[in-house]
Each structure stands twice: as C-alpha cells, then as structure tokens.
Amino acid sequence: MPWTNQGGGGGGGWQGGGNRGPWSQGPSGGGNSGQPPDLDELLRRGRERLSRFFPHGVGGAGFVLAVLVLAGLWLLSGLYVVREGQQGVETRFGAFTKLTSQGLNYHLPYPIENKTVLAVAAQNTTDIGQNGQNTQESLMLTGDENIVNVSFDVVWDIKSAPDFLFNIRFPQDSTVKAVAESAMREIVGQNPLDLILTKDRAQIGGEAKELIQRILDEYGAGIRVREVRMQPVSPPDEVNAAFQDVQAARADRDKYINQANTYANQVIPAARGQAAKIQQDADAYRQQAVAEAQGDAQRFLSVLGQYRGAKDVTRKRLYIETMERVLGNTSKVIMDDKSSRGVLPYLPLPGPAAKSDGEGR
Secondary structure, eight states: OOOOSSSOTTOGGGOSSOOSSTTTOOTTSOOOTTOOOOHHHHHHHHHHHHHHHOTTOOOHHHHHHHHHHHHHHHHHTTEEEEOTTOEEEEEETTEEEEEEOSEEEEOOTTTTEEEEEEOTTOOEEEEESTTTOOOTTTEEEOTTSOEEEOOEEEEEEESOHHHHHHSOOSOHHHHHHHHHHHHHHHHHHTSOHHHHHHSOHHHHHHHHHHHHHHHHHHHTOOEEEEEEEEOOOBOOGGGHHHHHHHHHHHHHHHHHHHHHHHHHHHHHHHHHHHHHHHHHHHHHHHHHHHHHHHHHHHHHHHHHHHHHHOHHHHHHHHHHHHHHHHHTTSOOOOOOTTTOTTOOOOOOOOOOOOOOTTSOO
C-alpha cells in the first residue's frame, strides 16, 4: 500500500525519522503545503544565509566552497544508526524501498529519500478498562443481557514495519485499543453472565488474543499480539451488593446440589446391589422350580410307563407307598383278623399327675 499524506503512517512516537511524507515536512520542520521545493528559492535563501556570515561578500571561489560545504553536509544527513531491537524503513518520494538492519546505514538525503526507525522488539501495552474501574469501554453486555465490568491489557509488538507504518491511518495504540475492545465485546456477548464470571480468565484471554490477531491481520496492521492479560471480571459498582447476594445464593445452590449428588451416589449403588440380589434369588428359585417340575414330570412318566406294563402290580405298589407315607409317623396296632374276636380295644389314658412335695403324703 503506497504512502499517503492523509495522516497516520509514520507519525507519533513510533518512528525515529519523524516525517509523515517526503514533501509535507522536512527534517528541519519546514514545509510548503505538499509541493516539491523550489531549487531557485533554496539557492536564494542559501545566499542570504551566507551573506550573514560574510557581510562584505564573497568571491566566486568562496561561494563555490560554501556550496560544496553545504552539499557535503546535505549528503552526510543521510547517515543514520539502527540500534539493537530496531529496524529502519526507507522510502523514496514516499514509496517504500527497503528495510535496514542494525548498524550504520545510509539513504539519499531529504527530500529524495527518508527513513523511519522503529523499535520492533519493544513490547507495548494497551490498557482497556483503566485498571478495573467502571468506564464506557470496560462495561460490556453479556449474552443473557447482563452488564459486567471487563478490564484487560493487550501486550503487542511490531512484526512487519512497513505494514505498521503505512497500513494504519490512526495512531497505532488507538487502533489496537479499538480492535481489542471490539473483540472482547464479541466474546462477552456470546456467553452468559455465569460463564463469564466462572470461566477461566486465561481461556478468555486466549480466545481474545486469537480474535484480535485475526482482525489486525485482516487490516494488515503489521502488529503481533503477544498476550491478553485479563483482570478479575466484576459487576458494575452500582449493583455489586445485589450481585454478591446472588453469588451467595448460587453457592448455596451448588452446595445443596453436591450434597444431593453425594446422597444419590450412596443410595443408588446400594439399591442397585439389592435389586441385583433379588434378581439373582429369583433366577435361582426359577431354576430350582423348573428343575423340580422337570424331575416330577420324569418320575411321573417313568411310573406311567411301568403302570402301562403291569397295572395291578403298579397299582398295589402305589397304594403301599402312599399308605407308607400316610401311616409312617403314627402309632399302629397290627391284629390278625381271625384272632381279633373278643379283643376289646382300649384307649390309653395318661397317668395321674404327679403331686407336688407335701401333698398326699
């Protein structure tokens, strides 16, 4: 992008040469409204200045010597030094020509060429929010339409000296401030108040850094964002007391939720274990009942087969086995039918109760 004399550019405290353009202001501070200098006028002024030092006039040789001295001084004015951590930018008639590195450098003197020396390694800090105080730039609207006080610092340096000089019209610090504030408002506006207050500040700073860098790159600003340092996010002072009450209520809510979760973690596993035990007992009973039913069915089928082969014998055996089960635990008296005549059945009575000592004696 070619240089224009509309402002911005290499002005302000970021340059060493100090010129906004090749014609607008020379190293000595003079200018002629953006027009090239008149050489005849320069020579006339030079003669007038020489006449002050030589009031009796000078000869042709003296005039030539004076012109040579002035020409030498003019040529030497193109020397400049670039120190460590700096970078020089040379322009010819306002158009960028080259970058110069550390050491002694030379460019054609003004007004043909000009130079600007930038401290590219220096880290600059732009403050947004004035250290946490409520200002127009720090009060931001969240996604759920609440207002918070967001203050932060942007640490940046220069990554491209030509872009930094020629692609930003306004002072560079103001540009970084405007871009940073816009990026932070976008991030805050996409999140609710709870998330902004509880989210890790380093995470918010990282998101802001990426967004600020992307916007500056789209502008071709030649600026590298090193870090975004977030300060504690707080509500406006006017509602701080009410906000503290809300925070206390949220803390109580979180405490009760944690207690409920702890109780649930204790009760639910016990209930699940009990349910699993009941299920296992039911499965075992089912298997036992099925096995017994299958065994009874096999025994019935076995007896049925025997009954079909010998009905009388089987019927008598079943009768005997049944009577055995019925009369097995009762008292029995076996009598012969022939000799049972004249036998009187009797009912055994219990003996007299034993009297206690001291009675009946």
